[in-house]
Every structure is written in C-alpha cells, then in structure tokens.
Amino acid sequence: MATCQHCHNKWTWKQTMKTTTTLNTAYTCPYCGKKQYATKKSRTQFYFLTLIPLIALLLNLFHNIPVWFIFSWLILGGAVVLSLFPAVLKLTNKEEFFF
Numbered sequence: 649m650a651t652c653q654h655c656h657n658k659w660t661w662k663q664t665m666k667t668t669t670t671l672n673t674a675y676t677c678p679y680c681g682k683k684q685y686a687t688k689k690s691r692t693q694f695y696f697l698t699l700i701p702l703i704a705l706l707l708n709l710f711h712n713i714p715v716w717f718i719f720s721w722l723i724l725g726g727a728v729v730l731s732l733f734p735a736v737l738k739l740t741n742k743e744e745f746f747f
C-alpha cells in the first residue's frame with residue numbers, strides 16, 4: 649500500500665486514486681500535505697501492469713479471438729490494474745528519474 653514517507657500514514661485506495669489522477673509526478677499527501685513521488689520500481693511495475701489488458705489486443709493480431717472476449721479482457725484487465733495500482737505504488741520523498 650502507498651505509505652507516506654513523511655508522516656507514515658497509509659493512503660487508502662480512494663485517496664491514492666484521487667491523489668494520483670494528475671499529470672503531475674508529485675503527489676500531495678492527504679494527511680500532511682507534503683509532496684510524495686512514486687518510486688522508480690513501483691512505476692516500472694505499474695507499466696507492466698498496464699500491459700496486461702494490452703496483451704489481448706496483441707493476441708488479436710495473430711489469432712482470431714472473438715471480439716466479446718477482447719472486450720471483457722480489456723474491461724477485466726483495466727479493473728485489475730486499477731485495483732492493484734494503490735497496492736503497487738510505493739512512495740518516496742525525492743523524485744527518482746528513469747535516466
């Protein structure tokens with residue numbers, strides 16, 4: 649679970665979703681108001697998570713998969729990614745860059 653590295657309060661699923669639905673990489677802690685950043689590792693994990701729903705689209709290029717299956721996979725995969733996101737997210741006080 650996402651835990652603020654400043655005040656050590658755990659963010660709830662709802663708080664995490666609300667805080668992270670921004671294009672800004674700095675997330676403001678709902679408890680202490682300090683800026684938090686996703687760690688490099690958790691960001692990488694999240695990119696892999698988002699690949700899960702996309703695998704279905706990729707498979708569809710090579711196999712004849714029914715459209716209903718692709719759609720339910722996308723919806724299910726999207727739901728899984730969304731529900732796992734706060735569990736995967738780890739916070740840090742300093743922004744970590746990829747490069």
Ligand SMILES: [Zn+2]
Pocket residue numbers: 652653654655656657677678679680681682
């Ligand atoms: Zn905090």
